[in-house]
Amino acid sequence: MLHIYCPYCGEHREESEFRPKGQAHILRPKDPDNCSDEVWADYLFFRDNPRGLHHEMWLHATGCRKYFNVTRDTVSYEILETYKMGEQPKITAQSRAAGGEK
Template sequence: MLHIFCPHCGEYREEEEFRCKGQAHIARPLDPEACSDEEWGHFMFFRQNTRGQHRELWVHSTGCRKHFNVIRNTVTYEIEKVYLVGTKPETEGAAS
């Protein structure tokens, strides 16, 4: 089990309280009507399959029910950084 720091509760909690919502920082096209099928398909379905640092969106689903981002290493499972939605700290070699 992962021990995850919730930046809203300010505490480490068990993984059981959280849900991973997949890759973070996926920008929705500003004008979906103007997208080609390919562009929209990439936005909807195409995700990175990173080896190493991966930026993910998590939600503290049975706690404060707020979302936040983490940088997790997909090789070691180590969570290297937790940060709020709306920020994007630079990390060496981090996937976008």
């Protein structure tokens, strides 16, 4: 079982307390009423599904009930970092390629 660090509660808790909610950092179209059907459908339905580094949104469902983001390796399932909503990840594909993180 994974132990996930909740950046709001400030402690590691069992995976069963959390719910994954999909890809993090999805930008909503600025003017949804005037965007094309193709742009709106892309926003609603299409997500990245990379092999390797991925930023995801999770919910601490049975704890503080707050959403936060996780940087996770989809190959090893290793959680590399957690961070609050509105913050940017410290670990990115670019930082890993530059040798900043294993």
